[in-house]
Amino acid sequence: MVALLPVHADDWPQWRGPNRDGVWRESGVVDKFSSPQLPIKWRVAIGAGYSGPSVAAGRVYVTDRLTQPKQVERIHCLDEQTGKTIWMQEYDCVYKVGYPAGPRANVTVDSGRAYALGAMGHFFCYDAATGKILWQHDLNDEYGIRMPIWGISASPLVEGSLVIVQIGGKEACLVAFDKVTGKEVWKALEDNASYAAPIMVEQAGRRVMVCLTGDNVVGLNPSTGEVYWKHSFPPNKMVITISTPIVDRDRLFITSFYDGSLMLRLPPDKLAVEQVWRRQGRSERDTDALHSIMATPLLKGAYLYGIDSYGELRCLLAENGDRVWEDKTATPPARWSNIHMVEHGENVWMFNERGELLITRLSPQGFTEVSRTKLIEPTKDQLNQRGGVCWSHPAFANRTIFARNDVEIVAASLAK
Numbered sequence: 001m002v003a004l005l006p007v008h009a010d011d012w013p014q015w016r017g018p019n020r021d022g023v024w025r026e027s028g029v030v031d032k033f034s035s036p037q038l039p040i041k042w043r044v045a046i047g048a049g050y051s052g053p054s055v056a057a058g059r060v061y062v063t064d065r066l067t068q069p070k071q072v073e074r075i076h077c078l079d080e081q082t083g084k085t086i087w088m089q090e091y092d093c094v095y096k097v098g099y100p101a102g103p104r105a106n107v108t109v110d111s112g113r114a115y116a117l118g119a120m121g122h123f124f125c126y127d128a129a130t131g132k133i134l135w136q137h138d139l140n141d142e143y144g145i146r147m148p149i150w151g152i153s154a155s156p157l158v159e160g161s162l163v164i165v166q167i168g169g170k171e172a173c174l175v176a177f178d179k180v181t182g183k184e185v186w187k188a189l190e191d192n193a194s195y196a197a198p199i200m201v202e203q204a205g206r207r208v209m210v211c212l213t214g215d216n217v218v219g220l221n222p223s224t225g226e227v228y229w230k231h232s233f234p235p236n237k238m239v240i241t242i243s244t245p246i247v248d249r250d251r252l253f254i255t256s257f258y259d260g261s262l263m264l265r266l267p268p269d270k271l272a273v274e275q276v277w278r279r280q281g282r283s284e285r286d287t288d289a290l291h292s293i294m295a296t297p298l299l300k301g302a303y304l305y306g307i308d309s310y311g312e313l314r315c316l317l318a319e320n321g322d323r324v325w326e327d328k329t330a331t332p333p334a335r336w337s338n339i340h341m342v343e344h345g346e347n348v349w350m351f352n353e354r355g356e357l358l359i360t361r362l363s364p365q366g367f368t369e370v371s372r373t374k375l376i377e378p379t380k381d382q383l384n385q386r387g388g389v390c391w392s393h394p395a396f397a398n399r400t401i402f403a404r405n406d407v408e409i410v411a412a413s414l415a416k
Contacts, residue, residue, distance in 0.1 A: 009026050009028075009397075009398045009399060010024075010025055010026050010397060010398070011055050011056045011057070011109075011397050011398070012053075012054060012055045012056075012395035012396055012397040012402075013054055013055065013056040013108070013109040013110065014054055014106060014107075014108040014109065014110075014155060014158075015052070015054075015105075015106040015108070015155035015197050015244075015393070016197075016244060016296065016393070017342070017396070020157070020197070020199050020200070020244075021199075021246075022244075022246075022296060022298070022341065022342050022343060023342070023343045023344075024342045024343065024344040024349065024396040025344075026344075026396070026397075026398070026399055028399055028415055028416055029344070029399050029414045029415060029416060030359075030414055030415070030416055031347070031359065031370070031371075031416075032359065032370060032371040033357075033359070033371045033372070033373040035373065036373055036374060037373060037374045038357060038373045038374065038375050038401075038412045039412060039413070040410050040411070040412050041400065041410075041411045041412055041413055042082060042083035042410070042411050043083065043408050043409070043410045043411075044078060044083040044085075044408060044409050044410075045407060045408050046062060046064045046076060046404060046407070046408060046409050047064035047065055047066045047074065047102060047406070047407075048064060048065055048101040048102040048379075048381035048382065048406035048407075049062070049063055049064040049065055049101060049102025049103050049104075049392070049404070049406070050099075050101060050102060050103065050104045050153075050382060050391055050392055051063045051064075051102070051103045051104055051105055051106050051107070051392060052106050052392045052393035052394060052395060052403075052404070053106075053394070053395040053402040053403070053404060053409060054106050054107045054108065054109055054114075054395060055080060055395050055397035055398070055402060056109035056128065057109075057112075057128065057129075058079070058080045058081070059077050059078065059079065059080055059086060059128065059129075060076075060077070060078040060079075060080050060083075060395075060402055060409070060411075061075065061076065061077055061078075061107035061109060061114055061116075061128075062075075062076050062078070062107070062404055062409055063075050063076070063102065063103040063105075063107060063116060063118070064076070064102050064103065065093070065095075065100075065101065065102030065103060065119075066090075070092065071092065071093055071094050071095065072090045072091060072092055072093055073090065073091060073093040073102070073103055073118045073119070073120075073122065074088060074089065074090040075088065075089045075090075075107065075114070075116045075124070075126065075131075076088050076409075077114070077128070077131060078409070080397075080398070080400075080411075083409075083411060086129075086131075087130060087131030088131070089124070089126065089131050089133070091118075091122060091124075093118055093119070093120055093122060094120070095119060095120065095151070096120070096147065097119055097120070097147065097148070097149065097150055097151035098149050098150055099150050099151075099382070099383075101381040101382045101406060102119070102381070102406075103116075103117075103118050103119050104119055104150070104151060104152070104153035104195070105117040105118075105119075105152065105153055105154060105155040105156065105197075106155040106393070107155075108155055108156045108157070108158055108163070109128055110158040110163075110179065111179075112127065112128050112129065113125055113126065113127065113128055113134065113179065113180075114126045114127075114128040115156040115158070115163050115179075117152060117154075117155065117156050117165055118152070119151035119152055119153070120140055120147075120151060120152065121138065121139035121140035121141075121143075121145050121147075121152050121167060122136070122137075122138060122139070122140075123136065123137040123138075123139050123156075123165060124136045125163075125179070125182055134180075134182070135181065135182030136182070137177070137182065139152075139165070139167050139169070139175070143167060143169030143170065143171070143172050143175065143187075144169050144170040144171070145167050145168055145169050145170075145193070146168050146169070146170060146192055146193070147168075148168060148192070148193050148194075148195065148214070148239060149238070149239075150195060152165075152166075152167060152168075152193065153195035153242070154166040154193070154194070154195060154196060154197045154198065155197045157197065157198045157199075157200070157209070158179055159200060159207070159209065159222040159223075160222065160223065161178060161179060161180070162176045162177065162178065162179055162185055162222065162223070163176070163177050163179040164176045164177075164198065164209065164222065165177075166193050166194070166196075166197075166198060166211060166213065167193055168191065168192045168193025168213075168214060169187075170190075171187070171190060172187035172188065172189070172190075173188065173189040173190060173191040173192070173193060173213050173214075174187065174188045174189055174198075174211060174213075174220070174225065175187045175188075176222070176225060186224055186225035187225060188220060188225035188226075188227065189213060189216075189218065189227070191213035191214055191215040191216055191218075192213065192214030192215055192239055193213065193214055193239070194212050194213050194214045194239055194241040194242075195239075195240075195241060195242040196211075196212040196241050196242060196243060196244055196245065197244050198210060198211040198212075199211075199244060199245055199247065200222065201219075201247050201252075201266065203219070203228075203266050203267075203268065203271060204267070204268060204269055204270050204271050206221075206228075206271065207222055208220070208221070208222070208228060208266075208271070209221075209222040210245055210247070210252065211245075212233070212241050212245050212254055214235065214239035214241070215232070215233070215234055215235075216230050216231060216232055216233055216234075217230070217231045217233050217245070217252070217254055217262070217264065217273070218230045218231075219266075219271065219273065228271040228272075229271055229272050229273040230273075231262075231264060231273045231275065233254065233256075233259070233262060235256075235258065235259060236258045236259050236280075237258045238258070240256060240257045240258055240259075240293070241254075241256045241257075241259070242257075242292075242293060242294045243255050243256070243292045243293070243294065243295060243296045243297065243306075244296040246296060246297060246298070246299050247266075247299075248299040248300070248301075250265055250266050250267065250268055251263060251264070251265060251266075251276070251299060251318065252264040252265070252266055252273070253297065253299050253304065253318075255290050255291065255292040255297060255306065256291065256292070257284070257291050257292065257293045257309050257336075258284060258291070259280060259291075260278065260279050260280030260281060260287070260288060260289055260290070260291050261277075261278070261279045261280075261288075261289035261290045261291070261316075261321050262275070262277075262278050263275075263276040263277050263278075263318070263321065264276060276319075277319075277320050277321055279321040284309060285310075287308055287309060287310075288321070289316055289321035289322075289323070290304065290306045290308055290314055290316060290321070291308055291309040292306050292307055292308065292309065293309055293336045293338065294336070294338045294340075294391060295307040295338050295339050295340060295341065296340075296341070297341075298341055298343060298348065298362070299318060300343075300362070301318070302317065302318050302319065302364075303315055303316065303317065303318055303324065303364055304316040304317075304318050304321075305341070305348075305362045306341075307330075307331065307337070307338065307339050307341075308326075309335070309336065310333055310334065310335055310336075310337060311328065311331050311332060311333040311334050311337025311338075312326050312327070312328055312333065313326065313327040313328070313330045313331070313339070313367055314326050314327075315362070315364060315366075315367075324364055325364075325366055325367070327366070327367040329367070329369070330350060330352060330358065330360070330367060330369070331350075331352035331353055331354065332353075332354065332386075334385075334386055336383075337353055338352070338353045338389070338391055339351065339352045339353070340393045340394065342396060344396075346361065347359050347360065347361060347370065348360045348361065348362050349396070351375070351390070351393070351394050351401075351403065352390075353378065353389040353390050353391060354378055354389075354390070355374060355375050355376040355377050355378050355390045355403075355405065356372055356373065356374055356375065357372070357373050357374075357375045357394075357401065358370075358371070358372045359371045359372075375394075375401065375403055375410070375412060376390060376403050376404075376405050376408070376410050377390075377405060378390050378405065379405040379406035379407055380406070381406035382405075382406060388405075388406075390403070390405050392404050392405070396414070399413065399414050399415040400412065400413055400414060400415075401414055
C-alpha cells in the first residue's frame with residue numbers, strides 16, 4: 001500500500017508572497033531542473049514595468065505602461081492556467097520620474113478586491129474578478145506628494161479593514177483607507193517617501209506596522225497611525241532605500257545602497273526600538289557589510305545573506321555585520337546587479353537579472369548552486385545597459401512561477 005502525502009499549494013497575492021516575507025511554502029515542486037531552458041506554459045505580450053505579478057483565486061495581476069499613442073498605465077488580469085485576458089483597465093498617466101519603464105508596485109489582492117498603485121500616485125480599488133472600479137484616488141492631487149525621483153513604488157499593505165500606502169505627501173507620508181469604501185481613516189508622519197514596502201510584525205503583544213520611510217524606520221499602530229517608535233535613518237546622498245525591511249524574532253534589518261546596513265532590536269516586552277549595529281562603507285565602491293539596492297536579504301539565525309550594490313552575494317554575521325564570505329557567480333557583477341531570493345524549505349530560489357532561475361543552498365560555509373535554468377530574456381526598458389535586465393520580482397504560486405520583462409509575462413510549471 002502506498003501512502004499519498006497531501007500536496008500544499010498557495011497563491012501569491014501581494015509583494016513577496018502571502019505573508020509578505022519572501023517565503024514559498026508549497027510542496028510538490030522540483031528539486032532540480034531537467035533542462036537549460038525551463039519549458040514555458042504560456043506567454044502573453046505586455047508593456048514595460050518594474051512591478052511583479054500577483055496571483056490569487058485563479059487570476060494573475062500585473063501592471064505596465066505604454067507611451068504610444070499616448071502615455072497610460074494599465075492593470076492586466078489574466079487567467080492563471082492559460083494567460084488569457086480576463087479584464088484590463090488603463091488610465092492616462094504622464095510620467096515625471098526617472099527610470100520611466102513603468103509602474104513599480106505589485107497589485108495587492110484581498111477579499112475579492114485588487115489594489116493597484118501607480119508610479120505617479122494613482123490608486124485604484126478594482127473588483128478582482130470583473131475589473132470594475134470600486135473606488136479611486138489621485139494621491140498626488142489630494143496629498144501633494146513630494147514625488148520621489150523614481151516615483152511611488154511601495155506596494156499597498158492590507159491590514160484588517162484598512163489598506164495602507166506610503167506616498168510622502170506634504171502632510172502625510174503614510175495614509176490608511178477603508179479597504180471597502182476608500183474613505184481616509186488616518187494619515188501619519190511628514191517624512192519623505194522611500195521605495196520600500198511596509199510590513200507587519202508582532203511586538204509586545206501588538207500588531208505593529210514597520211515602515212522604512214525616506215527619513216526614519218518607524219513602528220506604528222496600523223489601526224490608528226499612532227507612532228509607537230522611531231529610529232532615524234536619514235539618507236547620506238538621496239533616498240534610495242528599496243529593499244524591504246526584514247524581521248527575525250526580535251531583530252529588524254535594514255539595508256540601503258548609499259547608507260549601508262542597520263540592525264535594530266525590537267524588545268519583546270515593550271513598544272520600542274534599539275540600535276544593535278550600523279555599518280557603512282567609505283564610498284559606494286568601498287562597501288562594508290551589505291549595501292543592497294533592490295534585493296531584499298535573508299536573515300537566518302546567526303547569519304545574513306544578501307546581494308550588495310555591485311552584484312556580490314554576501315554572507316554576514318548577524319551579530320555585527322562582519323563578512324563571512326562573498327560569491328560572484330549567482331548573478332554577473334555589475335552596478336546595481338540584482339537577484340530576488342525566496343526561501344523554500346532548505347533551499348533558496350533565486351531569480352537573477354539575466355532571467356535565470358536558480359535553486360541554491362546558503363550556509364556559513366558558502367553558496368551552493370544546486371540547479372540553474374533560463375526562464376525569460378532580459379530586456380532594455382528597465383535598464384538600457386548590459387544587454388538589458390530582469391528587475392521585477394517573480395511570483396511563486398500553485399507550483400508555478402510567473403515572471404515578466406518589458407515585453408511579456410510568462411508562466412512555467414515547477415511541479416514534480
